[in-house]
Amino acid sequence: xxxxxxxxxxxxxxxxxxxxxxxxxxxxxxxxxxxxxxxxxxxxxxxxxxxxxxxxxxxxxxxxxxxxxxxxxxxxxxxxxxxxxxxxxxxxxxxxxxxxxxxxxxxxxxxxxxxxxxxxxxxxxxxxxxxxxxxxxxxxxxxxxxxxxxxxxxxxxxxxxxxxxxxxxxxxxxxxxxxxxxxxxxxxxxxxxxxxxxxxxxxxxxxxxxxxxxxxxxxxxxxxxxxxxxxxxxxxxxxxxxxxxxxxxxxxxxx
Amino acid sequence: xxxxxxxxxxxxxxxxxxxxxxxxxxxxxxxxxxxxxxxxxxxxxxxxxxxxxxxxxxxxxxxxxxxxxxxxxxxxxxxxxxxxxxxxxxxxxxxxxxxxxxxxxxxxxxxxxxxxxxxxxxxxxxxxxxxxxxxxxxxxxxxxxxxxxxxxxxxxxxxxxxxxxxxxxxxxxxxxxxxxxxxxxxxxxxxxxxxxxxxxxxxxxxxxxxxxxxxxxxxxxxxxxxxxxxxxxxxxxxxxxxxxxxxxxxxxxxxxxxxxxxxx
Ligand SMILES: Nc1ncnc2c1ncn2[C@@H]1O[C@H](COP(=O)(O)OP(=O)(O)OP(=O)(O)O)[C@@H](O)[C@H]1O
Ligand SMILES: [Mg+2]
Numbered sequence: 001x002x003x004x005x006x007x008x009x010x011x012x013x014x015x016x017x018x019x020x021x022x023x024x025x026x027x028x029x030x031x032x033x034x035x036x037x038x039x040x041x042x043x044x045x046x047x048x049x050x051x052x053x054x055x056x057x058x059x060x061x062x063x064x065x066x067x068x069x070x071x072x073x074x075x076x077x078x079x080x081x082x083x084x085x086x087x088x089x090x091x092x093x094x095x096x097x098x099x100x101x102x103x104x105x106x107x108x109x110x111x112x113x114x115x116x117x118x119x120x121x122x123x124x125x126x127x128x129x130x131x132x133x134x135x136x137x138x139x140x141x142x143x144x145x146x147x148x149x150x151x152x153x154x155x156x157x158x159x160x161x162x163x164x165x166x167x168x169x170x171x172x173x174x175x176x177x178x179x180x181x182x183x184x185x186x187x188x189x190x191x192x193x194x195x196x197x198x199x200x201x202x203x204x205x206x207x208x209x210x211x212x213x214x215x216x217x218x219x220x221x222x223x224x225x226x227x228x229x230x231x232x233x234x235x236x237x238x239x240x241x242x243x244x245x246x247x248x249x250x251x252x253x254x255x
Numbered sequence: 256x257x258x259x260x261x262x263x264x265x266x267x268x269x270x271x272x273x274x275x276x277x278x279x280x281x282x283x284x285x286x287x288x289x290x291x292x293x294x295x296x297x298x299x300x301x302x303x304x305x306x307x308x309x310x311x312x313x314x315x316x317x318x319x320x321x322x323x324x325x326x327x328x329x330x331x332x333x334x335x336x337x338x339x340x341x342x343x344x345x346x347x348x349x350x351x352x353x354x355x356x357x358x359x360x361x362x363x364x365x366x367x368x369x370x371x372x373x374x375x376x377x378x379x380x381x382x383x384x385x386x387x388x389x390x391x392x393x394x395x396x397x398x399x400x401x402x403x404x405x406x407x408x409x410x411x412x413x414x415x416x417x418x419x420x421x422x423x424x425x426x427x428x429x430x431x432x433x434x435x436x437x438x439x440x441x442x443x444x445x446x447x448x449x450x451x452x453x454x455x456x457x458x459x460x461x462x463x464x465x466x467x468x469x470x471x472x473x474x475x476x477x478x479x480x481x482x483x484x485x486x487x488x489x490x491x492x493x494x495x496x497x498x499x500x501x502x503x504x505x506x507x508x509x510x511x512x513x514x515x516x517x518x519x
Contacts, residue, residue, distance in 0.1 A: 049425055071427050081422035085440050085517040094436060095426040126517050146426060 001063045001072060001149040001182065002027050003048065008057035009207075010043055017043050019207040020057070025150070027063070030176065030183035032193040034237065035203030035211075036245045041186045042154050044208065048184060049073045049152045065149035070099050074148035078155040080135045082127040082142075088114070089123040092142045113141040116175065133164035137171065144175070150182040157192065166225075169195060173220050190237045194230045195223050202240050205248035212240060305486040310494065313487040327495065330461060330472045333389065334499075337396025338457040345401045345453070346446060349408020353442070354434065359409070370402045375463045382468075392464040399460040400453040407449020408442065415441035444518070447511050454503045462496065473499075 003025040010018040017040040025031050033041050046052045048059060050073060065072040082091050092110045101109070114120045117137040127135055136156055143151055157165040169192060176183070176196075187193055193200050194216065202212040216233065223230055287307045293299035294306040317323040351358045352366075374395055381391035415438050423433040465474025473495055480488035 051421060051425060073425075075422070075425040077418065077422060079418060081418050083419060083437065083440070085515075094423075095428070097436075098427070098429055098432050128517070128519065142426075 001061055001065045003150060003182070003184075004060045004062060005048070006058045006060070008044075008047060008054045008059060010040070010047060010052075010055050016207040018047075018054075019209045021208065021210055023201060023210065023213075025182060025184060027149075027182050028180040029198040030185055030196055032185045032187060032197030032200045033203060034187060034190065034193050034200060034241065035208055036205045036241065036248045037188070038248070039203045039206050039244075040208035041203060044203075045075075045152050045154050045184060045186050048150075049075055051075075066147070069147045069149050071095065071146035072149040074143045074146055074151055076136075076139050076143050076151060076153045076156045078158050080127075080132075080139045080159075082135055082138055084127050087124050087126055088119060088130070088138050088141075091127070091138055092145050095142055095146050109145050113144045116144060116178075117141040117171065131164070132160045133168055136160065136168060140171075140175070148181065150184065153183060153185045155187055156185075158188065165189075165192075172196060173223075177221055190234050190241070191225070193237065194234050195225075196220065200237065202237065205244045205251070211244070302486075305490050309487045310490045313491045314494065317491060323495075326471050326473050326476045328471075329469070330465065330474070330499075333392050333396060333464070333472070334457055334461050336389075337393045337461070338400045338454060340393065341397035341400030341457070342404050342450065342453055344397070345404025346408050348401075349405040349446075350412060350434075350439070350442075352405065352409040353412025354438070362405075363409075366402055366405050369398075370406065374399045374460055375467075378464060378467055387468065392461070392469070395464050396457050396460050400457045403453045403456060404446075404449055407452070408446050411442035411445025411449070412438060414445060444511075444515055447507060447514070451504060451507050454507065455500065458496065458500060458503070 003023075005021055005023045005025075008018060008021045009016070021044065023031070033044065035041050043052070047054050061072065083094065086094060089110055092113060093106055096106045096109060110123070111120070114123055117140055119134065119137055119141060122130065122134065127138070130138065136159075139156070157168055160168065173196065175181070183196075185192070185196055197216060198220075200214045200216070201210055202214070203209065204211040214233070214237070216230075218227070218229065290299065290304055291307045294301060294304060314323075317326075348362065352362055353359075377398070378391060378395055381394045385391040385394045419437050419441065420433060423437050428436070461472075462474035462477065465472035466478045469475040473492055477489055477492035477496075480486075480492060
């Protein structure tokens with residue numbers, strides 16, 4: 001299933017947040033979206049996921065979601081959004097219960113996604129007993145359980161410390177290698193963007209426009225923290241971002 | 256400068272309540288002992304305060320004569336029936352207010368208008384509507400517990416983390432699943448703490464209703480004792496009420512422990 005955004009603009013009352021965004025997200029690829037704070041990245045993701053409607057423009061799903069897909073557009077949130085009163089298993093089960101698959105099938109899916117996120121031993125733990133990284137893995141397991149056609153990730157690693165972030169990044173690459181999901185990955189972190197993105201969309205400061213689209217051809221599994229080409233790319237992204245960020249900073253001072 | 260070395264002065268600590276077991280009990284005992292000693296030594300007049308041991312004897316007598324149960328049973332029935340009606344209706348209406356904007360707009364002013372009415376003032380009206388017997392007492396207690404439960408419930412529903420609701424929507428959960436699996440469990444802590452207030456109000460109204468017209472019941476017992484200036488029996492009745500308050504509060508505490516064990 002491919003996604004296409006045609007001239008999407010969005011405003012909150014009299015504030016223009018997104019301006020004429022056109023993007024194509026091909027199946028099996030990850031699009032990273034970076035941009036200065038407040039430029040509308042999360043808004044863009046909510047529009048793509050159907051949690052809000054754009055003021056103008058259209059967002060199209062092209063093609064059918066794959067067989068067995070229970071929730072084509074699936075979010076992973078920055079703050080995990082786990083139900084604190086449900087155990088890890090029950091949190092995953094939550095998104096399956098409405099589909100009436102039967103207890104055995106539910107359990108099979110839960111076992112499978114917990115194994116894939118290395119959480120098999122923590123099925124009966126409550127969220128408060130888990131570290132931040134584990135909570136986010138539960139959220140990822142929950143997203144995988146519905147076999148999404150597109151994963152929408154809004155700064156999924158931002159609430160975590162640097163080491164956990166690195167480990168989870170490796171997990172994400174692994175998961176993608178095993179099953180080539182389509183992803184839209186919003187982040188502030190340029191290193192994450194060059195590590196995970198097949199294509200990077202750089203948004204301008206508010207109102208967010210697509211300032212630059214960058215394709216990266218290096219396979220995900222060959223990208224290391226110290227890959228020279230990626231470092232060059234990261235520097236280039238930073239130059240782009242710095243202009244926008246300083247401009248945004250100056251604007252705020254005049255408000 | 257080793258001769259100038261001092262420990263860094265300690266300035267932290269305090270301002271964080273720590274559970275001290277039995278402290279409440281000690282306060283209780285000291286007050287009782289003081290009253291006992293005061294009445295025995297004549298320092299406190301027997302007309303001002305009954306002797307605690309006499310109150311105890313009255314309670315024992317009440318127990319042995321079987322009258323204790325004769326008074327407690329109808330009171331408990333009234334409290335349970337009335338507050339179950341009021342609290343369950345209050346939770347339903349509170350959830351509706353929390354979920355539907357029209358219900359909210361329509362009912363919140365009404366609740367605000369009913370809440371401050373001293374419900375006991377309505378008892379004569381209730382007697383006309385529901386009869387002089389149990390009906391009017393149930394209605395009084397039900398109405399008294401109804402409004403605080405509504406306010407606590409819709410506040411609790413409003414306070415449920417909206418990111419969890421968005422999460423549910425993003426996974427395509429049905430409306431009823433979101434309400435049953437996200438909103439209601441999320442609102443439960445607030446609803447239960449509202450329950451404490453509601454039940455306490457229920458006990459106050461129970462006694463008031465029984466004072467205004469009942470043959471048996473703790474309120475009736477206290478009223479009889481009061482009109483005869485029988486301070487021992489008056490205090491015995493009040494003591495039973497206090498115990499009732501402590502027991503219900505403890506029971507709600509147990510309920511919280513079992514239902515909200517996910518909190519910490
Ligand atoms: N529901 C809303 N109503 C009104 N304004 C909103 C709403 N949601 C977001 N905004 C505003 O829209 C702008 C873009 O918000 P958004 O959260 O999409 O930015 P972002 O790029 O994700 O920022 P960050 O990098 O800080 O996460 C911000 O100025 C924000 O205040
Ligand atoms: Mg954001």
